[in-house]
Amino acid sequence: MKKLLGFLGFVALVQGVLGLVNEFTDWHAGLVRRIGFLDGYEVYASVALIVLACALFAVAESRKAE
Secondary structure (H helix, E strand, O other): OHHHHHHHHHHHHHHHHHHHHHHHHOOOOOOHHHOHHHOOOHHHHHHHHHHHHHHHHHHHHHOOOO
């Protein structure tokens, strides 16, 4: 479970960073820009993904090694 949480945190972190890079540099990468109902809220969604990644990393570290 610890490895799965770490992996999901990594994916959320990468997608959040790519979403911010996409917004500020027009470099077309990441999944946030492809989700239609997030139009206009891409920055907020990207920041939320980064916060989620930090939370997932914290939960993964608090778990016992399996």
